[in-house]
Structure formats: structure tokens, C-alpha cells
Amino acid sequence: MNGWLELMLTAAFVGGLTGGVHCAAMCGGIASMVCAPRPGTAFDWRLALAYNGGRILSYAAAGALAGAVGQAGLLLRGGPLLQQSLMLVAAVALLVLALGMAGVVPVVRALEAAGSVAWRRIQPHARRFLPADTAPRALALGAAWGWLPCGMVYAALLVAFATADAVEGALVMLAFGAGTLPNLLGIAAVAGHLKKGLS
Secondary structure, eight states, rough: OOHHHHHHHHHHHHHHHHHHHHHHHHHHHHHHHEEEEEOOOOOOHHHHHHHHHHHHHHHHHHHHHHHHHHHHHHHHHHHHHHHHHHEEEHHHHHHHHHHHHHHOOHHHHHHHHHHHHHHHHHHHHHHHGSOOOOOHHHHHHHHHHHOOOOHHHHHHHHHHHHHHHHHHHHHHHHHHHHHHHHHHHHHHHHHHHHHHHHH
């Protein structure tokens, strides 16, 4: 693994990990709803992991697509200038991730607005997997929910695009998704235990 890819994977993971407040606002509610126990039952880690696994698989698929598009650009008009342009895209994307983590909301909102068209088509299908009371249903719901418009995800996708490689693009998004995992599992677990305590 070259040093440039290691840097992008590390940055994507840290971006996902430190974007916890944003993750809580965007996905915390649905994660809590899916994974919170029914009255009298314990928190279901199996559903939590299935939901988040589906979400991260969607990120990886989008990353592979973004990397393949970048690769096609290199093949069509490859050269030092384009490679430097891709590095600039990656640097800007990392800056956008940093701004999102710093709470500069307008930057993130502008990116999210761009993805709302696709989400409007996917959202009605996501409802078919509710209630997500089995691992396959939770996995499918997570896979659909992974396409929710999210500026942090889009910034990470720009990094995936800059790899100009489908496999590396998928790895970047897997790293980003892995970074989001502790926050969303923690949110779901806390919500589950609170719900159990109130039942």
C-alpha cells in the first residue's frame, strides 16, 4: 500500500470518527429505532451490526463507483496535470471534511442538497424494510439508508474519486464507514438501554 493511499485511508477514518455529532444528527434516530429493544428485551447487537454493515457496504459501493469514474478520467485524458488535479480534489475534500467536523454547516448543507434527488427515489423503498426486526431486514435498511444525503459522506466520496481506482475508492469509503461505526453503535446502545429502562 503506497503512502498516499495510507494517508487518504487514515484521513477518511478520522473524518468518520470525529464527525460523531454530525452522524448523530443524520443517522442517530434511525439507528436507535432499528436497534432499540422491544419492551422487555435486551439491546440487539445483531441488528445494530447488520444495519451499520449495510450502511457501510453502500458507502463502499459508492466509493468503488467514484474511484472508477476517476480512473476512467485518467484513462481518457491521463497525464501529470490530471493527476495533480485529482490530488487537489482530494485536498479540497479533506478540507470540506475538516470544515464539517468544525461545525461549518453551510458547506455540508450545500453538499447534502446535491444528493437529495437520488434520496427521494430511494427513501420510499427503504420503508419496506421496517420494522427491521431481523438481521436481513436491518442489513437491507442500512444499505438503503447509506444513500441518505450527507455532506460528510460526499466529501469522503471526493477522496475516493481522487484515488482514480475502484478498489482504492471502496477502501476509502470502508475506512470512513468504520470511523462512523463507534459513534452510531454507541448512540443506538444508549437509546436502547434508555428505552428498556423506561419500559
